[in-house]
Amino acid sequence: MNRRRWLASASGVALLGAGAGCSHSPDLPDDIRPTRDPALWPFASDSPWNTPLGDGARYAAIRSPGFDPTAGARINTRQWSHPVFIAEADDPTVALHLLGQSRPVRVQRVPPRARPDPMADGSLLLIDVPRRSVVELWRAERVGPDRIVAEAIAVNALTGPGMGSTWQGIRASGGSALGGLIRQGELEHGLAHVLALAVPPQALNRLGPQGRAWVWPAASADDGDGRRYGTVGNLHLGSLLALPPDLAVDTLGLEAGPETVLARALQDFGACVTDTVRVGGPVAFQAEPAVHDSAARIRPEALRTLVERLQVVVNHAPGRAGGGGRRRAPPAPAFRER
Structure with a gap:
């Protein structure tokens, strides 16, 4: 498996690690501007997968009788993963x-x-x-x-949006399975994209605001109509969940490394509900198998702490991805020419 290259091809300028709160990339000459490989960091800079949360985002507590944050979470690397x-x-x-x-x-x-x-x-x-x-x-x-x-x-x-108005991927939500996938090296060096999250079907409300069993950016549901989902609450397939901006991550007792990297990503980008897990099971972040050793360093209690604090971004919508406003992180850089 190829390792993700975290440095710009010609300059050694780090692609990540600029920190939260940046709303734009620095003005750099073209010959030292950071670039990325679409195979390792896919989809357009304005894709919902690459759009950071903004200060216009509105948050609400998760209201779903089928969502049990105390059940914790896992990161799928050896089973139900995406090689x-x-x-x-x-x-x-x-x-x-x-x-x-x-x-x-x-x-x-x-x-x-x-x-x-x-x-x-x-x-x-x-x-x-x-x-x-x-x-x-x-x-x-x-x-x-x-x-x-x-x-x-x-x-x-790989250079497109990674989602569309109809089914075009192998997840229940219809988007690309690369969208939100945790890739090799990211839990060490930084996650600069929205994550993909699967939840139990009973946690989802199939009666979406548009009369569908999903909300944007999802384009489909399990069984086509989400018949196994519930009928109440504000959690839908396609919902964006995130740690609220006023949460002090450094007070959560997380260990430096993959735990804090995951927490920062959940606060700067959030996690999109893209799929379902077994009834009553813990929620699951989606990853490739190469992430296994890094993911194993995240303690179960740390995952539970993060899931317990997730909220729904209620104004995540087309033309206003991540709630709009001043972004918490820089946009994804341009693609590297081959």
Whole structure:
């Protein structure tokens, strides 16, 4: 798995770590301006996945009889995770087929070690050699060195929004499974994007304000209509949750490192509800398997402390992502040219 490069390609200027409260990037000459690799930090700078919270955000306590913050949380790294593999030019060519179809949806280079998550969803994310698109497979199975079969396949541009008005990913919410995913190195060096969070289905209200079982930026729900969700409360599939800005994170008893990195991300960017976990289970942050060792350093009591303090950002909406106003963090830098 490729490591995330945290320094600008030509200058050594750090991409992250500028601290909260910055509303814009410094005016730098073009030759030393930070850039990013879309395979490691995807989606447009104005994507809902990359938009920091603003001082116009309005917060409300979570009102959901099915949401139990005392149940804590986990970070999915070894089970129900989203393995990510980035192809190189010398990797073998593999045909990607929908189950039961002889004609492939796509043929591209895939690392020989690429395997789906072992659980029932069988998630597998394959980034192409140009590092400009990701093929997302659900219930995937590698049936040979040159063939992978899946029950659902979606293709998303790494430089696009990572979401749309209809289903275009392999999550219940319909967005790209790369959106909000915790990637290798981020729990050490900083999380500069919205996180993806899964909650028990009974915690969600399927009677959304627009008459749908989801709210923006989600575009679909489990079973299409969220029939397993509840019918009360202010928690919906697609809701943005965050630590309120007046919460002093340094008073929570968190250990320096991954615990405080996660807390800062939840306060500066928040977490979008993108999927569901088993009934009665703890909520789960979504990650790639390469995050496992770093995630293991976060104590269960620290995760519970953070979840207990999450609130709903009630004015997160199109044209006003993160509530609008002065942003708590700089925008995502431009993409690196290849």
